[in-house]
Amino acid sequence: MKNLTGYLQGLELFEPLPEDMIRELARKFTTRSLEVGDVLFRQGQPSDALYIVTEGLIRIVIAGDEGEEVVNETGPGVALGQMTLIDMEPRTAGAVAAEFTILLVLSRDDFMEAFNRLPVQNQIQLREISRDLRLNYADILRQVPLFHDLPDEALKVLMNRIGRKRLERDEVLFNRGDVGDALYVIDKGWVKVIMHNAEGEELTLNQLGPGEVLGEMSLVDEVPRAAGVVALTETEVLWLTRDAFIEFLNEYPAIAQIMLRMLSQRLRFSISYIQQAIELSRKVAEGDYSFAKTEIEKSQSQIIGRGQSDESRVREMLAAFFSMVEGVQKREEELKAQVRMLSIQIDEVKRQEEVESLTGSDFFAELKASAKRIREQDDED
Amino acid sequence: MSKIISVHSFRGGTGKSNSTANIATILASRGMRVGVIDTDIQSPGIHILFGLTEEDMHHSLNDYLWNKCQIEDCAHEVTHKVGGDIKGKIFLIPSSIKPGEIARVLREGYDVGLLNDGFQDLVDAMNLDVLMIDTHPGLNEETLLSIAISDALAIIMRPDSQDYQGTSVTVEVARKLGVPRMVLIVNKVPQVFDTEDIRKRVESAYNCKVAGILPHSDEMMSLASSGIFSTHYPEHDITRTYNQIADILMS
Ligand SMILES: Nc1ncnc2c1ncn2[C@@H]1O[C@H](COP(=O)(O)OP(=O)(O)OP(=O)(O)O)[C@@H](O)[C@H]1O
Ligand SMILES: [Mg+2]
Numbered sequence: 039m040k041n042l043t044g045y046l047q048g049l050e051l052f053e054p055l056p057e058d059m060i061r062e063l064a065r066k067f068t069t070r071s072l073e074v075g076d077v078l079f080r081q082g083q084p085s086d087a088l089y090i091v092t093e094g095l096i097r098i099v100i101a102g103d104e105g106e107e108v109v110n111e112t113g114p115g116v117a118l119g120q121m122t123l124i125d126m127e128p129r130t131a132g133a134v135a136a137e138f139t140i141l142l143v144l145s146r147d148d149f150m151e152a153f154n155r156l157p158v159q160n161q162i163q164l165r166e167i168s169r170d171l172r173l174n175y176a177d178i179l180r181q182v183p184l185f186h187d188l189p190d191e192a193l194k195v196l197m198n199r200i201g202r203k204r205l206e207r208d209e210v211l212f213n214r215g216d217v218g219d220a221l222y223v224i225d226k227g228w229v230k231v232i233m234h235n236a237e238g239e240e241l242t243l244n245q246l247g248p249g250e251v252l253g254e255m256s257l258v259d260e261v262p263r264a265a266g267v268v269a270l271t272e273t274e275v276l277w278l279t280r281d282a283f284i285e286f287l288n289e290y291p292a293i294a295q296i297m298l299r300m301l302s303q304r305l306r307f308s309i310s311y312i313q314q315a316i317e318l319s320r321k322v323a324e325g326d327y328s329f330a331k332t333e334i335e336k337s338q339s340q341i342i343g344r345g346q347s348d349e350s351r352v353r354e355m356l357a358a359f360f361s362m363v364e365g366v367q368k369r370e371e372e373l374k375a376q377v378r379m380l381s382i383q384i385d386e387v388k389r390q391e392e393v394e395s396l397t398g399s400d401f402f403a404e405l406k407a408s409a410k411r412i413r414e415q416d417d418e419d
Numbered sequence: 420m421s422k423i424i425s426v427h428s429f430r431g432g433t434g435k436s437n438s439t440a441n442i443a444t445i446l447a448s449r450g451m452r453v454g455v456i457d458t459d460i461q462s463p464g465i466h467i468l469f470g471l472t473e474e475d476m477h478h479s480l481n482d483y484l485w486n487k488c489q490i491e492d493c494a495h496e497v498t499h500k501v502g503g504d505i506k507g508k509i510f511l512i513p514s515s516i517k518p519g520e521i522a523r524v525l526r527e528g529y530d531v532g533l534l535n536d537g538f539q540d541l542v543d544a545m546n547l548d549v550l551m552i553d554t555h556p557g558l559n560e561e562t563l564l565s566i567a568i569s570d571a572l573a574i575i576m577r578p579d580s581q582d583y584q585g586t587s588v589t590v591e592v593a594r595k596l597g598v599p600r601m602v603l604i605v606n607k608v609p610q611v612f613d614t615e616d617i618r619k620r621v622e623s624a625y626n627c628k629v630a631g632i633l634p635h636s637d638e639m640m641s642l643a644s645s646g647i648f649s650t651h652y653p654e655h656d657i658t659r660t661y662n663q664i665a666d667i668l669m670s
Contacts, residue, residue: 372611382624383580384587393591396558406596408535409567413597 042067042142045090051120054163059152066148072096072135078118081132085122086146091115094139099132100199107279110201111136123149124168130197179223179276185293192290199282205229205269212253213266219280222252227273231265242357244307245270251300311352315359322363330363421542423550424668425565428575429585431462431556434606435575437639439553440468441649441661442573442668447498447507451548454494454541456480456512458534458565459555460524463514467644469497471513479515483537484529490537491544503650510545531560535568549669558592566593571600571668573630577607578617583624590625602630602667609635631664633657 042064046052052060067090072078078089081101089096091114098110109131112118118133123146153161179185179193179200188196202225205211211222214233224246231244231252243265246252252267252275278286287293321329333356396402426439439455447453457465457480466476478493494510501509515521542550552565566572572593576582586603593601603625605617614632621629636657639648649658 382583382620384583384624389584389587389591392588393595396563396588396592397595401560402563405563405567409596412535412539412568413599 045115049117049120050167051123051164053167054160055152055156059156063144063149063152067142067144070141070143072139072141074135074137076135076139078133078135078141079129081130082128084128085119088120088123088144088146088149089118089133090142091118092140092142095136096139096141097134097136098201099134100130101132106132107199107282108201109199109277109279110203120168124153124165185223187292187296188290192286195289196278196286199278199286201277203275203277205273205275207269207271209269209273211267211269211273211275212263214263216263216266218253218261218263220253221278221280221283222267222275223277224248224250224252225274225276228270229267229273230270231267233265307352311356314352315356318356318359318363322366327363327367330360330367333357333360421547421549422570422669423538423542423552423568424571424573425552425554425569426573426575427554427562427566427589428556428582429558429589430577430582433556433575433577433582434604434633435556436465436468436553437644437648438573438575438604438606438661438664439551440465440647441658442665443509443549443551444501444503444505444647444649445658445662445665446549446669447501447505447509448503450506452508452510452546454510454512454545454547454550455553456538456541456550457514457553458561459553460514460561461521461555463516463521464644465553466511466513466516468647469509469511470500470646471495471497471511473516476513476516479513479520480537481515481520481524484524484533489544490541494541494545501647501650503647503653507548510547512541531564534561534564538565538568558589563592563596566598567596569598571602572598573602573604573664573668574627575604575606576621578605578609578612587625590627600668600670602628602664604630604664605632607635608632628667630667631660633660 043057043061046060046064047057052063055063069092072094078096079085081099091112093114096112096118097108098112099106100109101107112133119129122129153164156164179188179196185193185196203211203222205227211229226248228245228247229252230242231246233241233243235241253263318329321327424442426435426442428435436459443453443455455465455469457463459465460480475495477495478488480493482488483490483493490512493512495513496508497511498505498507498509515524538550538552541547552569554562554565574586574589574593576586590601590603603621605621608614608617617632618629634657636655638652638655639657642648642651648655649661652658
């Protein structure tokens, strides 16, 4: 952590604090190191500190039916426990070191000592932020159509079971064939759903953005992932394990209905995709390749991330198809060149005329005669 | 017995000079004494392939045609210039590359009959096994003469509409001149073509044997006539094809 003061200023909870107080707090941080498996805090414990990971990896775990379940992993630069620092609610999850980890620690006492010195209106502001931090999480879940109509208490249950994961651009969320053991909801950013054809080329099947749900299929039918998912932009996803989800389905059957609705929307999208693919295949069969080039250009100039229509997404998905069509067109042109070469056109009349004009001269007659003489002479030699 | 082989094409730039130089080199490497004569007086070129510069040229075919010297005085031995292991010998009879001399020959012409005597004298004087004639494209008098006195003629064409009609006229004229052996060489064939199909179609269109089909080759392009392909790429498919063509022309 190069500049702890600067980092703290960026945290929501520290926003209303005067700069000299942040600087003072920065000096109060101590370091702590954890070996693999060391427990940082347990679920249900009262919160007594804010942690910032500087090195290593912390696993966030919650108690499940069969022991602990990992719901999230947290690496360098992430602050843990912001939202529990002021109101001291018990920790909603436990934290265990997954690697050798170094943390910066600010005790709750130090924080509260500074807090108490703040003017009252700042204290109120800070309390509100702390509450918002909690609500914020719930709000994100609310935006997800799947969870939109859940009662508050259900959402609260869900919040404690859900993890958060950050993906860099081009990072793989899961591969085709991976065990389908989690449902993902995109919070920020865009991902692409991909498959590979027989030549190993990547085909984009779909693009998904904020609020959309991924991997729900394998939660239901338990087969491996039918396609891979890769981040197109920096992306944040919320995730829920399969077991937690199934349990949740039992508790809140309303979720099942919403899921049905989403699946049928997906199906409709697939049908529109197939219809367009059939229409374009028909054009190819008729030898009309004209669309391929313009479609490829269109899809290249497209910026991902702005709420795309279904139609433009279908086009994106068909991009691989368009480049295949270009390949077909190129091969056909090469074949045409071959056919042109192989039909050797000779104008017979013109040929006779030209031969006659060349062979009709005295020079030619003499030449022919002397050539014959020379050859006969050679044969005698 | 010695042989005279002409290499011709109706159009320019088809690969006459390169084919002539390569076949000559292959025959020499088999131990033969090979003469190469550049009868393309208007636009000489084959000397470049053999690395002969203007300073190296003491006498040219032009000097012989103007009665300034004997034909054998124009012979330049270039065996050592082609590289590789050459058991025989290569003699080049270049055409003048001096612009003034080219202009004079075009203006005044020359006695075509002298050319015929020159071929025969050269074969005798240099004790040649083979004389190869690199010709000017088209069918002018000296080209007709070269074809007439040849034992074998190789006509080069490209798979290009520009070459089809003219090649058919050349084949017909050469047939009337009674050349004992006449073959076609298809050169600069794009890699996408099927060689066997080309062979079939060309042979039936011209009723003439195809001695070899040479692909358009990047190696040949980048060599850019600065040397002999077959000694630069002895294992190349093109070299193998030149060898086959040489076999057919000599048989
Ligand atoms: N198979 C081939 N692949 C690629 N390039 C070739 C091939 N054969 C010949 N060339 C190139 O084509 C050009 C013409 O070849 P070349 O000089 O042998 O033809 P030419 O018939 O003698 O021409 P001109 O009629 O001008 O005398 C040269 O630059 C040569 O390198
Ligand atoms: Mg030439």
